[in-house]
Amino acid sequence: MRHSKLLAWTGAASAAVLLLTACGSDSDTETPKAGDKLGGTVSVIGSWSGAEQDSFLAMVAPWEKTTGTKVKYTGSRDLNAQLTTGVASGNLPDLAGLPGPGAMRTFYDKGALKSLDFVDFDKYSSSTPAGFADLGKAEDGKLVGIFTKAAVKGLVFYNTKGTYKPTTPPKTLDELNSAARTGPAKQWCIGLESGNDSGWPATDWVEDIVLRQSGKDVYDKWVKGEQKWTSPEIKKAFETFGDALDNSNGGSNYVTNTGFGKSANPMFANPQGCLLHHQASFITDFFKNEAGAKDGDFDFFPFPDIEAANAGAVTGGGDLFGMFNDTPQARSLINYLLTPEAQAIWVKRGGFISGNKNVAIADYPDATSKKSAEILQDAKTFRFDGSDLMPAAMTGAFNKAMVAFAANQGKLDSILDGLDKTQADAYNE
Numbered sequence: 091m092r093h094s095k096l097l098a099w100t101g102a103a104s105a106a107v108l109l110l111t112a113c114g115s116d117s118d119t120e121t122p123k124a125g126d127k128l129g130g131t132v133s134v135i136g137s138w139s140g141a142e143q144d145s146f147l148a149m150v151a152p153w154e155k156t157t158g159t160k161v162k163y164t165g166s167r168d169l170n171a172q173l174t175t176g177v178a179s180g181n182l183p184d185l186a187g188l189p190g191p192g193a194m195r196t197f198y199d200k201g202a203l204k205s206l207d208f209v210d211f212d213k214y215s216s217s218t219p220a221g222f223a224d225l226g227k228a229e230d231g232k233l234v235g236i237f238t239k240a241a242v243k244g245l246v247f248y249n250t251k252g253t254y255k256p257t258t259p260p261k262t263l264d265e266l267n268s269a270a271r272t273g274p275a276k277q278w279c280i281g282l283e284s285g286n287d288s289g290w291p292a293t294d295w296v297e298d299i300v301l302r303q304s305g306k307d308v309y310d311k312w313v314k315g316e317q318k319w320t321s322p323e324i325k326k327a328f329e330t331f332g333d334a335l336d337n338s339n340g341g342s343n344y345v346t347n348t349g350f351g352k353s354a355n356p357m358f359a360n361p362q363g364c365l366l367h368h369q370a371s372f373i374t375d376f377f378k379n380e381a382g383a384k385d386g387d388f389d390f391f392p393f394p395d396i397e398a399a400n401a402g403a404v405t406g407g408g409d410l411f412g413m414f415n416d417t418p419q420a421r422s423l424i425n426y427l428l429t430p431e432a433q434a435i436w437v438k439r440g441g442f443i444s445g446n447k448n449v450a451i452a453d454y455p456d457a458t459s460k461k462s463a464e465i466l467q468d469a470k471t472f473r474f475d476g477s478d479l480m481p482a483a484m485t486g487a488f489n490k491a492m493v494a495f496a497a498n499q500g501k502l503d504s505i506l507d508g509l510d511k512t513q514a515d516a517y518n519e
Contacts, residue, residue, distance in 0.1 A: 276363065
């Protein structure tokens, strides 16, 4: 997703630092134990500013008090460029947020990002949805990034005062389609315009469909450039999205030219122009600002299963953290950030979905975050947003292809042929 496209501590401060125990290490750096007094500083660069920065600093405050170490945080809105420049110059922070798994592996391959071999990976992995922790591994199998914050995608929103308001979430896409195609309003609200990144909302659709329709192995091969776009599995996913386009509001010209943030407005009109909107949780701000909706006017359920063999699959994103300078303070902070006690601090402040399944649902302050956390915790398979993992040239072509497909579905074969050609070059650059 290009819009990001991107997881209560109430005891004493010392109780909060339930740091994970150290594993064997390839480095001479000693891994501190829980409660060790360290002193000194640890420098951190991240993308958070404003309220998010305040919440991050609140999250690390107990660790600072217990260890006697000061976190020197710098927020950057152009994180990728700043880290890329730092890798070239060698001027890097101890820890940093990472733009995504792809950039993470690039920094590691250049020798800048350090292995997190001191983290108890089995403990970390078992506390997260299946497949989530593995996204922080490099090609050689080393853990080099950990997730502190997650995002759940593939949510289906509806107007609680509208024509379609299910008492229980539909279990399958067929069930959803049957229930939501009985009235005068179209089933789906879809808009793909987003400036230079137009098309990305449709890439999210295709990613959700591929994972639920053809499974994680096909999804992984496709993201890695090993599954042709012209293969039956990927073509079928496009055709399934095409069925949604056929049952969307406004027609092809409306879909391709309407801003993604305004596309759900007809869902709140009277009479309704469309019933459902597929998007990530951030979209609720647009419901309020663009459509005039209020809290309680909307709700959501997870995108339903397509094939039973792939039930419980979830797509999403998350904020990765990595280590550029291997120090005792950096190691200690990494281990602290993985704990549910640390993550619950930000959860309670709002605007944070934890990837740690041990954070209590009751700690989430609102219905949207509670439900998002439940979806993530219940996921049987988690996969990162596919287009965010692809090479930049492939991502750009994918976005453009979705606009072209929405404009004319009859050109699907030539569109997929073009994506195959891009794939052949993009993964070899």
